[in-house]
Amino acid sequence: MRIFTYSISIARPREAVFDFFLDLEQAARWRKFVRTMQPLTPGAIHAGSRIHTTWDLSDGEYVRDLEVLACDRPILWRHTVDEVDYHTIVEYRFEPEASGTRVTMRCDVKPVGVYGWLGLPLLRMWRDEIYRDQLPQLKRALEE
Numbered sequence: 717m718r719i720f721t722y723s724i725s726i727a728r729p730r731e732a733v734f735d736f737f738l739d740l741e742q743a744a745r746w747r748k749f750v751r752t753m754q755p756l757t758p759g760a761i762h763a764g765s766r767i768h769t770t771w772d773l774s775d776g777e778y779v780r781d782l783e784v785l786a787c788d789r790p791i792l793w794r795h796t797v798d799e800v801d802y803h804t805i806v807e808y809r810f811e812p813e814a815s816g817t818r819v820t821m822r823c824d825v826k827p828v829g830v831y832g833w834l835g836l837p838l839l840r841m842w843r844d845e846i847y848r849d850q851l852p853q854l855k856r857a858l859e860e
Contacts, residue, residue, distance in 0.1 A: 717836075719823040719843050724851040727816040728858050734790035734810050736858055740767065746853040748846055749773055762787050767795075801832035802839065819851055 726733050736742060738761060740753040747753075749771040757765040763786050771778040785805065786794040794807040803826040811818040823843055827833045 717825055719825050719840055720847065721820065721822040722847065722851050723818060723820040724855050725813055725815055725818050726855045726858055730790045730810050730812050730817045733817045733819060733858060737793065737808065737854070738787075738789070742857065746850065746857045748849060748853065756781065801828055801835060802826065803828060819854065821847065821851055823847065
């Protein structure tokens with residue numbers, strides 16, 4: 717089930733946008749609530765890599781690991797998150813435009829079990845809160 721799709725144009729070349737996106741030390745600059753993102757898998761990030769994330773939320777620290785499903789520079793990034801009640805896939809596509817790069821982000825969720833289905837309306841609101849401003853923040857960080 718598609719939770720959202722967001723898209724934005726960034727006045728930078730696709731390779732530059734993708735490289736900045738992949739620089740996990742920059743994550744807190746544009747990913748809302750993210751404090752840190754650290755690779756758990758040695759070497760360059762690739763499909764199969766695991767990344768440890770720490771978020772600062774109003775009710776405290778939130779820790780999750782994500783698994784990279786696709787890392788195809790400079791075109792595609794896809795990951796899943798280790799959640800109990802949902803199978804979530806977040807995808808970013810990087811398409812060239814005359815003015816730079818079109819970044820499109822989408823989130824698909826499949827509820828797992830009764831709690832997943834019951835919590836789906838709240839999840840939609842929560843995910844929108846987290847991700848709604850992410851691409852505009854990425855744009856600002858890259859175009860500063």
